Amino acid sequence: MSEKTVMAPRFQSLRSRVVPLLIDDVDTDQIIPADYLKVIGREGLADGLFAEWRRDPECVLHREVFRGARVLLAGENFGCGSSREHAPWALLDYGFRAVLSPSFADIFRINALRNGLLTVAIERPLQRQLVELVEQDPESEIAIDLETSTLTLPDGVKIRFDIDPFARRCLLEGIDQLGYLLRQDSQIAEYESHHPPWTDTRQPEVEAS
Amino acid sequence: MMPEPDPMLDDAAAAPSTLFDKIWRRHLVTEPAEAGIPSTLYVDLHLLHEVTSPQAFAELERRGLEVRCPGRAVATMDHSTPTLPGVGRSGLRVIDPRGADQLDRLETNCTRHGIPLFALGDERQGIVHVIGPELGLTQPGMTIVCGDSHTSTHGAFGALAFGIGSSEVTHVLATQCLLQQRPRTLEVHVEGSLQKGATAKDLILSIIGQTGIDGGAGHVIEYTGQAIRDLDMEGRMTVCNMSIEAGARAGLIAPDETTFAYLDGRSYAPQAWEEAIDSWRALHTDPGAVFDRRIVLDASAIEPMITWGTNPGMSMPVSGTVPLASSFDPKSLPTVEKAWDYMAVQPGEALLGRAVDVVFVGSCTNSRLSDLEAAARLLQGRQVAAGVEMLVVPGSQAVRRQAEERGLHEVFLAAGAQWREAGCSMCLAMNGDRLAPGQLAVSTTNRNFEGRQGAGGRTILASPLTAAASAVAGHVADPREML
Numbered sequence: 001m002s003e004k005t006v007m008a009p010r011f012q013s014l015r016s017r018v019v020p021l022l023i024d025d026v027d028t029d030q031i032i033p034a035d036y037l038k039v040i041g042r043e044g045l046a047d048g049l050f051a052e053w054r055r056d057p058e059c060v061l062h063r064e065v066f067r068g069a070r071v072l073l074a075g076e077n078f079g080c081g082s083s084r085e086h087a088p089w090a091l092l093d094y095g096f097r098a099v100l101s102p103s104f105a106d107i108f109r110i111n112a113l114r115n116g117l118l119t120v121a122i123e124r125p126l127q128r129q130l131v132e133l134v135e136q137d138p139e140s141e142i143a144i145d146l147e148t149s150t151l152t153l154p155d156g157v158k159i160r161f162d163i164d165p166f167a168r169r170c171l172l173e174g175i176d177q178l179g180y181l182l183r184q185d186s187q188i189a190e191y192e193s194h195h196p197p198w199t200d201t202r203q204p205e206v207e208a209s
Numbered sequence: 210m211m212p213e214p215d216p217m218l219d220d221a222a223a224a225p226s227t228l229f230d231k232i233w234r235r236h237l238v239t240e241p242a243e244a245g246i247p248s249t250l251y252v253d254l255h256l257l258h259e260v261t262s263p264q265a266f267a268e269l270e271r272r273g274l275e276v277r278c279p280g281r282a283v284a285t286m287d288h289s290t291p292t293l294p295g296v297g298r299s300g301l302r303v304i305d306p307r308g309a310d311q312l313d314r315l316e317t318n319c320t321r322h323g324i325p326l327f328a329l330g331d332e333r334q335g336i337v338h339v340i341g342p343e344l345g346l347t348q349p350g351m352t353i354v355c356g357d358s359h360t361s362t363h364g365a366f367g368a369l370a371f372g373i374g375s376s377e378v379t380h381v382l383a384t385q386c387l388l389q390q391r392p393r394t395l396e397v398h399v400e401g402s403l404q405k406g407a408t409a410k411d412l413i414l415s416i417i418g419q420t421g422i423d424g425g426a427g428h429v430i431e432y433t434g435q436a437i438r439d440l441d442m443e444g445r446m447t448v449c450n451m452s453i454e455a456g457a458r459a460g461l462i463a464p465d466e467t468t469f470a471y472l473d474g475r476s477y478a479p480q481a482w483e484e485a486i487d488s489w490r491a492l493h494t495d496p497g498a499v500f501d502r503r504i505v506l507d508a509s510a511i512e513p514m515i516t517w518g519t520n521p522g523m524s525m526p527v528s529g530t531v532p533l534a535s536s537f538d539p540k541s542l543p544t545v546e547k548a549w550d551y552m553a554v555q556p557g558e559a560l561l562g563r564a565v566d567v568v569f570v571g572s573c574t575n576s577r578l579s580d581l582e583a584a585a586r587l588l589q590g591r592q593v594a595a596g597v598e599m600l601v602v603p604g605s606q607a608v609r610r611q612a613e614e615r616g617l618h619e620v621f622l623a624a625g626a627q628w629r630e631a632g633c634s635m636c637l638a639m640n641g642d643r644l645a646p647g648q649l650a651v652s653t654t655n656r657n658f659e660g661r662q663g664a665g666g667r668t669i670l671a672s673p674l675t676a677a678a679s680a681v682a683g684h685v686a687d688p689r690e691m692l
Contacts, residue, residue: 022543023543023544023547024541024543024544025422025423025520025522025544027520027656027658029637029656029658029659029660029661030658030659030660033660033664034637034638034639034661035638035639035664037260037288037639038260038289038305038307038308038310038311038639039263039307040263040264040267040310040311040314041263041264041267042264042375052659052660052664075544076423077422077423077426077456080422080423080456080520081358081453081656081658082357082358082637082656083261083356083357083358083372083373083374084260084261084374085261085264085356085374085375085376103423103426105423105426105456106426106427106456106458107358107372107373107374107458110374110377111374111376114374114376114377115376124540164245164390165244165245165246166245166246166247166388166390177376177380177388178268178272178376178379178380178383178384180388181249181380181383181384181386181388182274182383182384184238184239184249184384184386185384187238187239187249188238188249188251188277188384188385188386191238191251192251192385195235195251197253197280197281198348198479198481198485199345199346199348199477199478199479200280200281201254201279201280201281201282201283201324201325201346201477202279202280202323202325203280203477
C-alpha cells in the first residue's frame with residue numbers, strides 16, 4: 001500500500017474553535033438542499049451549506065466568534081439521507097475540516113473521509129462536555145491529531161477516538177484510493193475471467209416474449 | 210456465456226450462510242490482506258443519472274482513464290427532467306438551463322465512453338430505480354450500485370444494491386470495483402398478513418418506526434417472513450427502497466417464484482434463462498445461519514401509516530395522534546420540538562382531518578403500475594377536493610404507457626388530477642415541481658425532510674391509497690373508509 005499522489009486528500013492535525021449544531025439526524029438535504037445540486041463541478045458549494053437554516057439571522061453559523069472555525073460539533077446520525085457527495089464538498093468549501101458526532105450515517109462518513117473531511121465519533125458525555133465548554137467560552141479551541149487519534153481539550157486532557165483504520169492511513173499518508181484499486185488490475189481481470197456477465201447492457205434488446 | 214458454478218453457493222456441506230454472505234463472497238476480488246483493510250468488491254451493474262455523475266466522469270478524464278466495463282453500466286435522466294407534457298429537453302433549456310446542462314453533460318459523457326443512455330424522449334427513460342427492474346437489468350445475486358441512496362430498491366430481487374458517492378462512481382467507472390468494509394447483518398422478520406388498506410408502504414414505515422432512522426446503520430437488512438413473501442415485486446421494491454431511511458445502505462429479499470415470474474421475458478433478462486434460475490435458487494439464507502441482529506414484527510397489527518415529523522421514523526397510524534414529549538428520550542427533545550414546529554403540529558393532536566394543499570403520487574418508492582392502480586381505485590368515480598392540487602407522476606415511460614393502456618390516466622384526469630411525464634419530480638423538487646412555503650403535501654415519496662419537496666414545504670409520507678383518499682377528502686384521510 002504505497003500509492004501516493006498529490007491529489008489525494010490528507011489530514012494530519014488541526015486546532016480550532018468548535019461550532020455547535022446539536023440537532024440529531026441532520027440529513028444531507030439540510031447540509032446542501034437539492035437546488036444546489038444542479039452543478040457539474042464540485043467547487044463553490046459553500047453557498048449551499050445549510051442554505052435554508054442560514055436564512056435565519058440567529059443561525060449559529062452567523063456568529064462572529066465562529067468565523068473561520070474548522071470543527072463542527074453535531075448531533076447523532078449526522079448526514080443521513082441522500083448519498084450526495086456535495087454534502088462533504090460543501091462543508092469543506094465552507095472551511096470545515098472535521099465533524100464531531102456520536103454517530104454518522106454510513107454513506108456520509110465514507111464520502112467525507114474520501115475527501116479529507118474527518119468524521120470523529122465521540123461519546124455522548126464528551127459531546128455534552130464540549131457543549132458546556134463552548135457555552136462557557138466560545139473561543140475555546142480543541143486540537144485534533146489523526147496520527148495519535150486524539151482530541152485535546154483546552155485543559156490539556158487528551159481523549160482517544162476510533163476511526164476506520166484504512167481511512168486513517170490513507171489520510172495520513174496521502175494514499176489515493178482509486179490508484180490503490182487500479183493497481184489491483186490483474187486480480188480484477190482474473191476475477192472477470194471466471195465471472196462473465198449474464199447480460200451486456202449494450203446488447204440490442206431481445207424482444208420481450 | 211454463463212457464470213461458472215460457484216462452489217461457495219453449491220457446497221451443501223459449507224457452514225450455513227445468510228443471503229448477504231453468499232452474494233458478498235461471490236463478489237470478492239481480493240480478501241483483505243490485514244485487519245482493517247477493506248475488501249475489493251466487484252460490481253455487476255452500475256446505474257448512472259445526471260446529478261451525481263458529472264464530477265465522477267470529470268475525475269476519470271482528469272486522470273486519463275477509460276471506463277472499464279461500459280457493458281455493465283446504464284444511464285438515465287430522471288432528477289432534473291421536466292414532467293409537464295410537451296416541455297422536453299428544449300423546453301428545459303429555456304426554463305432551467307442548469308438542469309439542461311446536466312442532461313447535456315450526461316449525454317456527452319455516455320457517448321464518449323460508450324455507455325447506453327436512456328435519454329429524455331427515449332421510451333425506456335424513467336427513474337433509475339424503476340427502469341432497472343422493469344427492463345430486467347436488475348437480477349438476483351448481482352451487486353448493483355448507483356450514486357443514489359435509493360439504490361437499495363434493487364435488493365427486492367435478492368441483489369446487493371447500495372448507494373455510493375460520486376468519488377466511488379469514479380472508482381466503479383475505472384475499475385468496476387469498490388473498496389468496502391464488510392457490513393453487519395440485520396434480519397427484519399415480518400409474520401402474519403397485512404390487513405385491508407395496509408400496503409408495503411405502511412409496512413416499511415412501521416419497520417422504520419421500530420428501528421429508528423439510524424437503527425440499520427452499518428447493516429444490510431434481509432426482510433423475511435410470510436408478509437414479505439406475500440408481497441408482489443413492486444411491493445418488495447417499496448420496502449427495500451426505504452431501507453436507507455432506516456440507516457441501512459442495502460435491504461435484501463431472497464428471490465423466489467414471484468421474482469422469477471416478474472423477470473421472465475423482460476428485455477435484458479438472461480437468455481440462458483433456465484441456468485440463471487437454477488443458480489438463483491441457491492440465493493437464500495440457509496437454515497441455521499445467524500444474523501448479527503434480528504427484529505420481529507406482526508403485519509396484521511399494521512394500519513395505514515403517515516408521518517407527523519421531519520424524518521421517516523417520525524410516523525404513526527393514520528388514525529393516531531402526534532406522540533407526546535413523554536414518549537421520547539429527553540436528549541431527543543430539541544430535535545422533536547424542531548420537527549413539531551416545522552410541521553406546525555402539536556403533541557397529542559390527530560392529523561386525520563388536517564387540510565392538505567398538494568397530493569403527490571410518484572417517486573422511486575411508489576410510482577409503479579400497481580401504485581398507480583391503487584390510487585386510481587380510490588379515485589374512480591370520485592373527485593379531487595377543491596383547493597387540492599394532485600400530481601400523478603409515473604416512474605417511467607413504460608409505466609406511463611402501461612397505465613394509459615389500462616385507462617388509468619383517464620381516471621386521474623376525470624378526477625381532476627394532473628397526469629405527468631416520468632421522473633423524480635416533486636420527490637426532491639429539482640425539476641420545478643415543488644411545494645410553496647407553508648404548503649402541506651401528502652406524498653408517496655420516501656423523505657419528509659425539511660424543505661425536501663420545496664423550501665418551507667411540509668410533507669406527510671403515506672401510501673398511494675392514503676394519498677388518493679386524502680386528495681378526495683381534501684384533508685388527511687383514512688383510505689379504509691373509501692375501499
